[in-house]
Amino acid sequence: MEGSFMKHGRQCDVTITKTHLKCSLKNNIGPNVQLEVSLSDVLAVQTQSRENSNINSVVVHYAGNKKDKVLTWEKLVLAGEPELCKEVNNVFSYAFADRHRPKHYLVLINPRSGKKTARRIFHKKVAPLFRACGTTFKVYETTGPNDAKTAFQDVDFSTLDGVLVVGGDGFYSEVVTALVLRQQQANGIDADDPEATLTPLTFPVGIIPGGSGNYVTKYLHGSTDPVTAAIKIVLGKTTPTNIVSLHQGSKLQAYAGLLLGFGLFGDMMYMCEKYRWMGNVRYKIFPVKCIFSRRLINAEVEYLKESTGQWHKANGSFYSVETGVVDLADKETKLVPVFGDSALNLHLVTECPLGDHIKQLTKVADWVSGAYDFNFVQTERVLRYRVSLASLPTVKLAGGEEVLADHYYVNLDGEAILIDKPSFDVRLHTGIFQIFGEMQL
Ligand SMILES: Nc1ncnc2c1ncn2[C@@H]1O[C@H](COP(=O)(O)OP(=O)(O)OP(=O)(O)O)[C@@H](O)[C@H]1O
Numbered sequence: 001m002e003g004s005f006m007k008h009g010r011q012c013d014v015t016i017t018k019t020h021l022k023c024s025l026k027n028n029i030g031p032n033v034q035l036e037v038s039l040s041d042v043l044a045v046q047t048q049s050r051e052n053s054n055i056n057s058v059v060v061h062y063a064g065n066k067k068d069k070v071l072t073w074e075k076l077v078l079a080g081e082p083e084l085c086k087e088v089n090n091v092f093s094y095a096f097a098d099r100h101r102p103k104h105y106l107v108l109i110n111p112r113s114g115k116k117t118a119r120r121i122f123h124k125k126v127a128p129l130f131r132a133c134g135t136t137f138k139v140y141e142t143t144g145p146n147d148a149k150t151a152f153q154d155v156d157f158s159t160l161d162g163v164l165v166v167g168g169d170g171f172y173s174e175v176v177t178a179l180v181l182r183q184q185q186a187n188g189i190d191a192d193d194p195e196a197t198l199t200p201l202t203f204p205v206g207i208i209p210g211g212s213g214n215y216v217t218k219y220l221h222g223s224t225d226p227v228t229a230a231i232k233i234v235l236g237k238t239t240p241t242n243i244v245s246l247h248q249g250s251k252l253q254a255y256a257g258l259l260l261g262f263g264l265f266g267d268m269m270y271m272c273e274k275y276r277w278m279g280n281v282r283y284k285i286f287p288v289k290c291i292f293s294r295r296l297i298n299a300e301v302e303y304l305k306e307s308t309g310q311w312h313k314a315n316g317s318f319y320s321v322e323t324g325v326v327d328l329a330d331k332e333t334k335l336v337p338v339f340g341d342s343a344l345n346l347h348l349v350t351e352c353p354l355g356d357h358i359k360q361l362t363k364v365a366d367w368v369s370g371a372y373d374f375n376f377v378q379t380e381r382v383l384r385y386r387v388s389l390a391s392l393p394t395v396k397l398a399g400g401e402e403v404l405a406d407h408y409y410v411n412l413d414g415e416a417i418l419i420d421k422p423s424f425d426v427r428l429h430t431g432i433f434q435i436f437g438e439m440q441l
Pocket residue numbers: 110111112113114115141142143144145146147166167168169170171172174210211212213214215413414415
């Protein structure tokens with residue numbers, strides 16, 4: 001369709017094709033200003049009638065592209081005769097007839113995430129966008145750790161188009177764990193059984209970054225901007241993602257959606273959690289301190305190889321036993337994140353000179369390819385693995401239970417989990433849910 005509107009008192013000729021909206025804004029002192037918006041970037045269209053006037057307006061909300069993969073919420077306001085505005089609205093309704101956009105969300109906010117700004121981020125930057133796009137939401141603010149599941153009481157999950165997490169990676173993992181557990185309970189599956197096959201979630205999960213690291217959003221959108229994340233959620237495209245279960249004894253500890261690292265990474269996270277009051281500066285101090293006091297841990301690692309379907313064994317002393325749930329794969333000179341891979345890359349880091357170790361860790365931190373191509377890093381593509389710490393000293397508790405005498409930790413999505421049993425199990429569960437957004441390579 002074609003039509004002439006007014007924009008800020010100037011004539012604006014609009015053409016809407018099957019794929020684009022094109023505007024040509026008359027400019028008296030220079031060439032006309034052209035604007036072209038792909039219909040796939042249109043977030044919503046509203047028509048507004050003006051009191052005591054025979055002119056209405058159409059507001060087109062769309063995603064604008066800034067540099068560094070950041071998206072902006074843009075509005076094009078066009079004034080025109082009521083019939084013309086109605087026609088524009090009809091054209092968009094027709095063009096969008098077969099597109100499914102989420103309509104109703106459950107939003108969980110961790111008010112203590114990062115710099116404690118998650119609440120403000122959601123209400124000031126995200127909620128107005130959702131409202132403009134006609135989406136409704138129910139908000140729950142947690143009152144402390146492990147409170148996310150309280151939000152699920154009285155929620156009819158069949159009416160939800162998604163659950164949104166406003167916070168950091170640790171909170172994402174807490175919410176995902178609570179959602180996956182709820183789904184298993186509803187389907188009579190014992191999540192404490194490491195052999196259990198999990199039932200997937202029936203709705204996508206989205207993240208509005210509000211934490212300190214925000215790596216899941218960084219990996220997925222290439223930016224940690226909350227408006228970009230909100231726009232991706234409104235656009236409704238999703239990516240399948242995996243989780244990894246961590247079992248100790250006969251108990252599920254948690255599900256990880258980002259990473260799981262035992263040894264050095266666990267120690268680093270434990271120290272960062274212990275000194276949380278120091279703010280983000282702790283992430284600069286303690287990783288370095290932990291590298292200089294790195295400890296070798298005697299362990300036997302059994303792993304189920306993807307290629308052979310057979311169990312294999314590695315015995316020795318390791319600085320770390322680590323896996324990315326979102327894998328990092330070599331692509332030209334960079335490491336790029338891979339969601340929903342068919343296997344885990346298990347990295348076993350063995351004895352090596354400190355300088356080489358720092359070089360290797362720096363490559364990982366800088367996302368440089370070849371970060372795992374060192375002779376002291378053994379990498380295997382696995383579906384699951386078991387770490388046995390049977391050779392480490394243990395003590396008997398009053399109740400007779402035997403626990404490890406020293407403290408060891410797993411870094412699970414940025415949270416430190418104490419490993420006090422002589423073994424733990426890690427298992428990949430593929431395609432357990434969809435996450436809002438598309439990979440930006
Ligand atoms: N209301 C709350 N008060 C205190 N802690 C909370 C609350 N709600 C959730 N938590 C806990 O806070 C922990 C950290 O939260 P989150 O991941 O959002 O922030 P972060 O650690 O600053 O960010 P990142 O993980 O990206 O570095 C989570 O493990 C979560 O269980």
